[in-house]
Amino acid sequence: MLSRLAAPILGIPRPAKRVIVLAVDASLCVLTVWLAYYLRLGEWVKISGEGFWQPQWAVAGSLALALPIFIVNGFYRAIFRYSGLAALMTIIKAVAVYGLLYASIFTAVGLEGVPRTIGLIQPMLLLLTVGASRMLARFWLGGVYQNQLRMATLPRVLIYGAGNAGRQLAAAMANSHEMRVVGFMDDDDRLHGHVLNGLPIYSPADLPSLVSSLHIATVLLAIPSASRYRRNEMIQQMRRAHVEVRTLPSVSELAQGTVSTSDLRELDIDDLLGREPVNPNLLLLGKAIHGKVVLVTGAGGSIGSELCRQILAVGPVELVLVEQSEFALYEIHQELLGRVGEAPVILHPVLASVRDRHLMQDIMRRYRPDTVYHAAAYKHVPLVEHNPVEGIRNNTLGTLVAAEAAAAAGVADFVLISTDKAVRPTNIMGASKRLAEMTLQALSAAGSQTRYSMVRFGNVLGSSGSVVPKFRRQIQDGGPITLTHPEITRYFMTIPEAAQLVIQAGAMAKGGDVFVLDMGSPVKIRDLAVQMIELSGLCLKSPANPDGDIEIRITGLRPGEKLYEELLIGNNPSPTSHPRIMKAHEEFLPWPQLRARLDALETALDATDLDVVEALLTDLVAGFRCESDTPGWNGTATALAANHA
Template sequence: MYKKVLIVGLTSLPRKVIRGLLLTSDLAVLMLSLILSLQLLPGMEAFRETANALWLSGAIVIGGLTLNAAFRLDRIKLVMLNARDLLNIARFSFGIALTFWGAGTVLGMERIGAPGLVFGIFAFAGLVASRAIAVSILGGLRGHLHKRKSVAIFGAGAAGVQLASALGQSPDRRVVAFFDDNPTLQSMEIGGIPVLPSGNLVPEIFRNSISELIIALPDSAKKRRDAIVDLCASANVEVRILPSFIDMLIERGNARLRTVDPDEVLGRGKVDLDTPEVARSYAGRVIMVTGAGGSIGSELCRQLLHCQPAKIVLFEQNEYNLYRLDFELRARAKVCKVEVVPCLGTVTDAIRLSQMMRQHQVEIVLHAAAYKHVPLLENNEIEGVRNNVMGTKILADTAVQEGVARFILVSSDKAVRPTSIMGATKRISELIVQDIQTRAPNTKFSMVRFGNVLGSSGSVLPLFQAQIESGGPVTVTHPEIRRYFMTVSEASRLVLLAGAYAEGGDVFVLDMGKPQKIMDLARKLIHLSGRRVKDPVTGEGDIGIEITGLRPGEKLFEELFVSPETLCQTPHPKILRAEEHRLSEIEVAKLLREIHVAIETSNRENLRPLVMACADGWGLTGRFPPENKSASDAAMQFG
């Protein structure tokens, strides 16, 4: 106990006390250097006499105090000792050597050059050595006080070196090694820290008992950074990523080591959807994006700017989301010479929609406006169906009336064999659009169906990150629940490509690999955030995982299509077209008429079974879908 109190006291002394100790130490070094230079050099007997020695010592003390104030040696922070500080110590040593030479000349010392040089060298060596010893002692005391985690830094460049210097003051981390791909740096030491070859990354991590790897690579080395993250994840090594300089500026210098972004937790390679068809299809056109303020809608608008459209109409019912997006896009739109028009409104208002399309001469509609949160819509069926189903019907009819050339509906994997109101509304929206297509030859309708979008509002990624940040637990509804995942960028680019490939009434799906277990994703995010999953038996670890049970309307497994036999190829190898059953015009009209009556009379009891029975298009015909296969199996049929 007393030992700990002593260590805490020594490592947290007031600044004035530390400056006083440094000044005293420097004077002691000067006196020791003076004694050594007088004792070791021949012909100094006269100056070893008491009177001369006292005069010489007094001159050195006065000169030392004066030069210390001039070069501010007592203000040098020990743990941040750098080349500039060493230069100041060298200047001080040169000045004190001149003081020695001047005092010796006054006292009648002969051959003063050699003694002055030796004294200056001894002073410089002593001043540097005393600070190095102090740093070592302080580091040892901190090590006794705190059990510091051994970390390594990947990247021995400027960012990595600065990070190592900063972590030298950390009470809970100490840098024991650098890793770098540059062979000229390997086998070297930087500040006493060895630079190890990156080829043996995982073996060296375990050999040196490194518990955490911090990646300090530039943004241009993203592929290399992603490869390191995957390697560490497979080896169960904690990994963090140093924020870029821009990130730190945005955070006003308070940026923390961030966890990986959505691209890095996909569990598959990123799909390249950057094709020339996208730019050609939207260049010079007037485009309306409904739900523009949402996660998908806002990303669609950002990507559309690069396609050089004539105008983007931002249609959104949430005032704040519309304001925020308009404010963000203004500067970019000026650079791209694209007109951006913010419009408040709802897709259930036919008059407002017609006015906006006619006023701005809209040519393409990207329909991303929808209520999408499954548990929320289970208790709000009427508003969910009104917005998602009737809103789509009104918008599509208006688009045909106003001569819109293309209409792209953003759908969901929850539309396949739906078990929730949200999924059912999406499936009915698809059926409505396909039905309208049969009577609208001048408008090409298409739909895009994809899985969960990482990083979007309400998705598991921001939820898990917030839970981890607050100390847990991370909540998972079922240990076996699986989902397809894609990034916001991939989802938005897929929507734009669907417009380019549309032939009329198409349903497009993206090959997203195999579905991921949400439990595995939770463990990975905990691991990549620098924490450990808490063992429910032993209690060891940092963040627990809690199973909460499936929510109303939630499925264990999601599907992107009814059957792989319904899939056709498109010009892009990762995008497939699904040819699925459609309802007749009479069936759709009957369904919409009954839905409209249930909504107008607020009849939840009639609305729910009606929507759920007719959602997948089989309830009115008596036909049922064939047995489904996995997305990855289907994708293999098309290379």
């Protein structure tokens, strides 16, 4: 109740506040004279002064002396300035001067009808009451006042969505020390102009003018039930207003508990894709996993770790995590242990490299997996380009080692995680992955009992090396955003969606299948960078806008990097029972011929003869063009050989 009364009082104009406090002090002068008479006489007297006692003279003297002294000492220059220890000392000094003058008149000199002791008692009472009034103001109004000062300096935000999630978010932020909610926006025009929980509701079309008039810094998107396409429309509408946009997760992510400020997150590119994810086919998800022993290589990587999470949710009997990085293996193992709960799933963390033939054979024989998901790979194009020997050994020969070990152990399904960079590759990473695909195709055609398949897709959001976290860090650092080429485009998909589709595609395999995921429309990376700048509330710095905030700097294509990625070598994909999964028809060499070439490749790698390696890759991989200037190519193998040694 007192807190609610404090806010209107603090809203009074400063001159009016000074008059009020002056009136309070004047009243205290009158009150303390009245109390002093009572303490002296033991009975209440009338201030009007009828009879022998003349208190009106004592009142007049108090007012005539106290108020000028208080004004001179700055009591009314600031309401809350005099509410601490320094303020108390100022009050004591001012009242001491007043008391000396007051006692000189009414005690030393004396006036008829005013007892001499009044000149001593009243100043002491005035000191107590004035000091108490300032302390009361500090404890009652000071906290509210300081909170209002803090709130005034906080970034001002609007909540987009006046529904249940928006109301809960506004309530959670009522006392936030990070942002101040000043209103709602909502698409329902019936709500425009109304007030919800003390906050006005505006039309989204008014956002550009609201940014200027209300000094809006951020918009919080609180419509978790909106489709991805609709969210994309909202975000594009807000881009023009140059405000930072933050969002709440989807309804499924908010299913437990109420909405809080901790649920707010920065926009990811998946908020901008404008493509709805397809709900997974539960039969396909469980076909190769439920009640089975599953092994994942590269289990600590971006895709491998998400595969492990998705697999664990389906209910295998055992899950074998194969990873060569101790730290990555520890991280995913600890996370999965926390997810297991009471489910009867046994986890096996195994430190191993897929290049170790004897170790991989031992692992396959020991755990006897039913299904293997082969996600272990070196995937960063520039790094593999600078380390071609290790890249080919790991991506191609490592796949061969794992595939042969799986066949020897009687594994039913072997699924390779491939990449769109395997299509007409211009880099070693892509060529090594296409050669890994061809290896599985040839093994399958040779009559292996293991069903080999591969799933090819583009970039996944949030993976290590993804442009989104890189751009976000560069924006936070004040720029510039570095881009290799203004026309570069890429396909994108979220990690969970990619992992689910990999599992479902593998379940449809008959042997030698090359599955291609529908990645939607390609995204121009420069457009993505501009969107991220604008949705951070900043402006692009360019020749047309030299006063902008963040510059985009073109650095040039990296070794082996392509402007455009493709998902198919040919143009004859076949549909499958899943709307987001297609089947490609890619040519390959028969296993005897390919095996001989792989042996020759391994020999060249052992000798670090990169001229022979390049020639073999060019001969084996359709469309491969070596466009790298990395030392070691074009006949200059000596430097790389020394480095490798």
